[in-house]
Structures are given as structure tokens and as C-alpha cells.
Amino acid sequence: RKEVEQDPGPFNVPEGATVAFNCTYSNSASQSFFWYRQDCRKEPKLLMSVYSSGNEDGRFTAQLNRASQYISLLIRDSKLSDSATYLCVVNSGSNDYKLSFGAGTTVTVRA
Amino acid sequence: ETGVTQTPRHLVMGMTNKKSLKCEQHLGHNAMYWYKQSAKKPLELMFVYSLEERVENNSVPSRFSPECPNSSHLFLHLHTLQPEDSALYLCASSQAEEANYGYTFGSGTRLTVV
Numbered sequence: 001r002k003e004v005e006q007d008p009g010p011f012n013v014p015e016g017a018t019v020a021f022n023c024t025y026s027n028s029a030s031q032s033f034f035w036y037r038q039d040c041r042k043e044p045k046l047l048m049s050v051y052s053s054g055n056e057d058g059r060f061t062a063q064l065n066r067a068s069q070y071i072s073l074l075i076r077d078s079k080l081s082d083s084a085t086y087l088c089v090v091n092s093g094s095n096d097y098k099l100s101f102g103a104g105t106t107v108t109v110r111a
Numbered sequence: 112e113t114g115v116t117q118t119p120r121h122l123v124m125g126m127t128n129k130k131s132l133k134c135e136q137h138l139g140h141n142a143m144y145w146y147k148q149s150a151k152k153p154l155e156l157m158f159v160y161s162l163e164e165r166v167e168n169n170s171v172p173s174r175f176s177p178e179c180p181n182s183s184h185l186f187l188h189l190h191t192l193q194p195e196d197s198a199l200y201l202c203a204s205s206q207a208e209e210a211n212y213g214y215t216f217g218s219g220t221r222l223t224v225v
Contacts, residue, residue, distance in 0.1 A: 034213045043201055043216040097142060097207045103153035
């Protein structure tokens with residue numbers, strides 16, 4: 001079983017729509033969770049950390065469900081510039097600084 | 112310079128060539144990583160250095176040889192590569208004691224082996 005699994009998409013949505021997707025992780029000892037964004041042919045960049053209580057950063061909301069071992073990302077009022085691949089990232093164990101990356105979910109926002 | 116800098120940005124090499132990729136971080140981090148990303152595939156961890164010691168080598172072929180002379184610099188030496196080694200090679204750094212802050216990536220070297 002892969003450490004981090006994501007629906008690859010693509011999710012094609014119109015501008016202004018809401019889009020949400022999940023990822024699941026296999027290591028119950030994981031403590032750190034992130035969403036990264038990767039644009040085509042560019043490096044991944046940290047979008048936001050995911051906290052137990054859930055957190056928002058502008059139009060982006062991340063949730064963590066430890067019991068079911070999944071993380072979600074919701075994007076409200078989608079912009080064309082949100083088109084990217086979103087990588088779910090989980091650390092390899094309690095206090096382990098090594099991260100495992102999902103294969104990514106591709107989102108395309110159309111005008 | 113700030114962040115993580117990788118050179119060169121693009122590299123085309125023949126299968127008999129020897130080349131090196133360079134990574135430099137200006138963030139005061141103490142852990143550095145090499146990742147490989149092939150088209151439409153997830154990031155594959157290749158090597159991890161923590162406090163300049165190699166702590167992980169994920170069954171990477173010996174034609175890839177890492178070097179970490181100090182906590183700010185990381186190299187990946189390449190020799191007798193195969194066409195399937197063509198990929199985006201990403202360097203990243205982090206603070207090993209701070210699992211909550213994630214990694215900072217360089218912009219990568221896009222390698223083509225001909």
C-alpha cells in the first residue's frame with residue numbers, strides 16, 4: 001500500500017466554483033501534514049500546513065481526520081491561477097522529519 | 112541569494128558523460144534531500160543528508176553519487192546514465208528537528224540523457 005494516495009483527477013471546474021479533494025495516508029504515527037502546490041514544470045511549493053483542528057488560509061481550507069487517516073483540501077471561489085497539481089504530504093512517523101509525497105491531484109480552472 | 116538554489120536549470124548529457132548537479136541552501140537548514148520526478152509520477156526520494164551524514168539511500172543505482180561537503184551544499188554526481196534517468200531532479204532542505212515546517216525546494220534541474 002502506498003504511504004500517501006490521492007485521486008489524480010483532473011478536476012475541471014469553472015471560475016468561481018468550489019472544488020474539494022482528499023488524500024489518505026497509511027502511517028497512523030504521522031504527525032505532520034501539508035498541502036503543496038506544483039505548477040507545470042516547476043518545483044513544489046508549500047501551500048499550507050494542516051492542523052488537527054482544521055485551518056483556513058484565504059480561499060483554502062484544509063481538514064485532517066486522524067481516525068480515518070485522510071486529509072482534505074477545499075478551494076472556494078476558484079481562480080484561473082489555482083490551476084496546478086496539489087500534492088498531499090505526510091511525515092513518515094512521529095517527529096520524523098522525512099516526508100512522503102502523494103502523486104498529486106490536478107486541478108484545472110476554466111474561464 | 113535566498114532559499115534553495117539549484118544549478119544547472121537544464122542539462123543534456125550523453126550516456127558516457129560525467130556531470131554534477133549542485134544545490135545550495137541559504138536557510139540555515141541542517142537536512143538536505145535529492146528527489147527525482149519523472150513525468151506524471153510522484154516524487155521519488157533518492158538521498159537524505161542530516162547534519163552532513165547520509166541517513167538514507169533509497170536503492171538508488173550507483174551511477175548516482177551524492178556528496179554533502181557541508182550543511183549548505185549538496186551535489187549529485189552523474190555518470191554513465193541511461194535514457195530512463197531523464198527527469199526533473201529536485202533538491203530540498205529542512206530543519207531536521209522541526210517536522211512541522213515542511214521542505215523548501217529548489218527549482219530543479221531538468222535532465223535529459225541522450
